[in-house]
Amino acid sequence: MMLDNLAVAQVVAPLAAAPACLLPWRRVAWLLATTCSGFSFACALVLLGAALDGGVVVSEIGGWPAPFGIEYRIDLANALVLTIVSGISTIVLVTAFASLDGEIEPGRQPLFYSVWLLCLSGLLGMAATADAFNFFVFLEISSLSSYALIAMGRDRRALTAAFQYLVMGTIGATFILIAVAFLYLSTGTLNMADMAERLPSVSGSRTVASAFAFLTVGIGLKMAMFPLHQWLPNAYAFAPGAVSAFLAATATKVAVYGLVRFVFSVFGVDYSFGSMPLPLVLAALAAAAVLVASTVAIYQENLKRMLAYSSVAQIGYMLLGISLASPAGVAAAMAHVFNHALIKGALFLSLGCLAWRYRSSVGAELAGAGRAMPFTCGAFVVGALSLVGVPLTAGFASKWLLLSAAFQAGWWPLAVVVVIGSLLAAIYMWRALEVLYRRPASPAPVREAPLVLLVPTWVLALANVYFGFATEYSVGVAEAAAAWLFVATP
Amino acid sequence: MKEFLLHYHYWVVVFLMMTGLYAVVASGNLLKKVVGLNVFQASVFMLYISLGVVDGGAVPILRPEVTVYSNPLPHVLILTAIVVGVATTSLALALVVRIKEAYGTVEEDDIHRRDEAE
Amino acid sequence: MSILEVVSGVLMLAGALFVLTGSVGLLRLPDALTQVHAVGITDTLGVGLIILGLAIRAGPTLLALKLLLILAILVLTTPTTSHAIARAVSRYRSRPWKDGQGRAP
C-alpha cells in the first residue's frame, strides 16, 4: 500500500511542485525544487530497496486494473534508472542556485526551476510507466522541458540548438507514436505486459515488424544513437552548465532504458534478436558511434562540446552491450548507464565550476586553470580517469564487464572497438588536461570555485572512485536487473 | 487491386504523413519546418482515428437506441496527442521568434553561415 | 415527396449554385478586391440557403434550432471577414484594379 503510493508520488510530486515554483522568489523556488527532487530520490531509494528484495511494486493509477487503466511497475531495471535520475537531479540542483547567477537573469530563474522539475517528472515517468502510450506522454513532457532548458543558455546558438533538438525530438516522438499505433492495432492493448502476452500470436505480422523499426528509430533519435545524434553536441555545448550536467547524465540514459524495456519486456528477446536484424544493426551503429564520435571529440576546442561528443560515444558502449543480447551484455549496458551518469555528472559539473569563474568553456581560455582552481580540476581529473576506464574507477568496472561479455559471446571485434574507443578517450581527455595543467596561466588571478559548487562536484567525483571498487552496488544491481529482464520476458 | 481498395485509406494517410515529413527535413525555412511538423502530426492523428472506425458504428456517446459504436480509445489518445502537438508548436514558434531576433533571419543556411563567421 | 422536402431541396440546390458562382468568381476575377466581392456576397447567401434547407428537412427539432443558430452566427461573421479582408487589401495594396488592366499579379 505504502510502496505503490510512493511509486506514483515520486513522479507526481515534482509535477505538482513545478507550478508552485512560479512564485516570484527565486530562493524559495530553488529550495522547493531541491527538496522535491530530494524527495523523489528518497522514494527511488526505497523502491530500489524493495526491488532488490525481489519484489515488483505495482501501482494501479486511478484504481483501475492493468490493461484498462495505466499502471506503474517498478522492478530492478527501472528502480536503478529512477535512482540515477533523481539522484543526479538533486546533486546538480544544489549547485544550480549559485551556478545560474551568471547564466540566467534572476527574474527568469523561477521559470527555470519550474521547467527543471517538469523535466525531472517526465524522465521519472518514462522510467516508471508500464504503459506504452503513457511512455509517449511523459517522453513529451521531458522533451518539451529540455528544449526550454537548453534555450535558456546565454549564447544565441543555444536557440538554434534547441530548435534543432525540437525538430528531431518531435520527429522521434511522432515515430514512437506511429509505433504505438501499429502495436495497438495488432494487439488491441497499450499495457506493456499485456502487449507482450499478445504479441507472440501476431509475431509474423508485417505491421509489428514496422512498429519495431519505428520504435527503434524513434527512441534512437531521443538517445542520440549514432547517425541520429546531430542535435546533441550543440544542445549540450550551449545549454546552461547545470542543464548540460543534468541532461548529459540522465536524459539519454532514460531513452536507453526505454529501448531496453521495449526490446526485452515487450517484444521479447526471441523476437528482437531472432526475427529482427537488431543485433547486427545495433552493433554496427554502436561501433561506428564509439569510433567516429571519439575521433570527432579530439578536434573540439570547446570542452563542453568535446564532452558532448564523448557522450555519443558512450551511448555506443551501452548499445554494444545491448546488441550482445546476453545477460552479461545487458548487465554491462545497465552498469554503464549508471557509471556514465556519475562520470558525465562529475565532468560537466567541474566544467561548470570552471565556466563559472572563466565565463567560458573554450579550451584556450581555460589555460592554466589547474593551478588556479586545483580542487575543481582535481574533480575533472578523476572524472577523466573514470571516463577513460582506468582501473579502480567506475568507468573501468563497466568497461571490463563489457569486454568480458563480448568475449563470452565470441564477438571479439567488439572488444577491439572498446579498447580503441578507450584509447581515443585517453587522447581527447589528455588534450583537455594538457590545457588545464601545462599551459601558462592567464595573468588575471582566478580564485577557486565556492564550496556550494565544489562539494556536489566532489561528491560525484568520489562516487566514481567509490563505485570503482564497491561494485556490488552498481555492477551487482545491474547484473540482477539484467537477469530479471531475461527471466521476466515471455 | 483488391489490396488497394482495402487499404487505400491507410495509403493516403501515409502519403500525407510523408508530405509533412518532407517539408520538415527538406525545407530551409524554420517556420515552414514547423508547419511541416504539424502536417506530419495531424496525419498521424488520422492514422489513429482510422484504426478505431467500425462499419456502421456510431459516435461513442452511449444511447439506448444504438448498439454498435466506434472505438473510443483512439479518440482519447489523439485528444492527448493534439494538445501535445500544439504545445510543441508554440514552443517551436517562440524559438523561431527569438532566432529571428538574434540572427536577423529564419533561413537555416544563413544561420549556419553567421555561426561560422563568428 | 412532401412539399417541405421539395422546398428544402430547391433551397439547398440554389445555395450550392451560389457557392459555385462565388468559387468561379474567386478563380476568374482579376484582383483581391473583386474576388472578395464575389465570395463575400455569394458565400453568405449560399451557405445560408443550404442551412435553411437543412433546417426545414430537420423539422421542428432541437437540431433545426441549432442550425438556425449557426445561420445567425454566419450572417454576422462572414460579412465581417469579407470586410476585414477588403480593408486589409485597400490598406496594403496600392490601388484597385481598373477595367482593361489585365490580371493583377
Place this chain on the structure above:
Amino acid sequence: MTDLVLAALFVMMIMTALAAIRLTDLFAVVIMFSIYSLLAASMFVVMDAVDVALTEAAVDAGIATILMLATLVLTDRWERPSARLRMVPLAVVCLTGAVLLYGTLDMPIFGDASSPANTHLATYYLTESPGEVGLPNVVTSVLASYRAYDTLGEVAVIFTAGVGVLALLGAARSGRGGAAPMRDNPVPRVIAKIMIPLIILFALYVQLHGDFGPGGGFQAGVIFAAAIILYAIVFGVDAAAQVIPPAGLKVMMTGGVLLFAGTGFVTMALGGAFLDYDVLVRDPLAGQHLGIVLVELGIGITVAAVVISVFLAFAGRRRAR
C-alpha cells in the same frame, strides 16, 4: 456515401498538403495548414470522432494557426527558395514511407469491427463504463478516469509549453502592445462585442456538457482563450492585459495543474490510489462524477490560461529589425 465523402476529403487534403510544401509565401502556407486542419477535423466527424474533431478544429485550425500568423508578423513573410540538394531528404522520406506502407499490408481492413484494436479494450470501455463511471460520453470516461493519468501528463505538457514560452519571450508587459489596431474600424469592434459573450457562453457549455456530449476541458479552454484572443486582436493587447492581467494568468495556469494533481493527492489521502475517484464520496459513481468534473475544470483553466498567455507573449513583442 461515407466512402465518397472520405475520398473527396482525401483529395482536398492531398491538394492542400502539397500546396503547403510547395508555396514560398509563408502566409499562404499557414492558411493552407489551417485549411488542412479543418479538413482533418471534418474527416474526424465522418469517422465518428466528434470530440477529436472539435479539438482539432479549435486547436490546430484555430490556435496553432493564429500563433503561426503572429510569428509571421515578427519574422519574414517569404521563404527564400534554397538551392540545396533535396535528394537526401527525399530518400529519407521515401524510406520512411516504404516502411510505413510495408506495415499497412497486414492491417485489418478499414472499419473492421473484429480487429484486435476494436475488441479487447474498446469492448470493455463500451460495456463496463456505464456501470463503473456512469457517463454517456465514453471518451470523457476514458480520458478523465481510466486514463486520467495520461491527461494529467498532457496538462503538464501544455503547462511546460506555457512556462517555456514565457521564459523565451517574457510575459506581455502593458504599454508594449501599442494602441488598439482597429480603433478606427467600427465593423469588427461591433461584431466582436456581440460574438465574444457568445463564444464564452459556448466555452462554458462545452466545459460543462462534456460528460454527455462532445467536449470537455481542453476544448472549452481553447474556445475560451479564443474569445480573449479575439478581444486582444480587436481592442489591443493592452486592453486584453487589463481584462486578464499576466499575474492572474500565472495563477490560473498554476491553479489548474494543482487542482488536477490535488484531486489525485486527495484520493490518495482518502486511502485510494492516485486519481481513484471512487473514494471521494460514499457512492462510487457520484465520486467518479465529482472527480471528473474537478479534473476537467483543472484542464480547462490551465489550457485557457496557457493559450492566452502564449498569445499575449507573441503579440506583445515588437518586430526585430
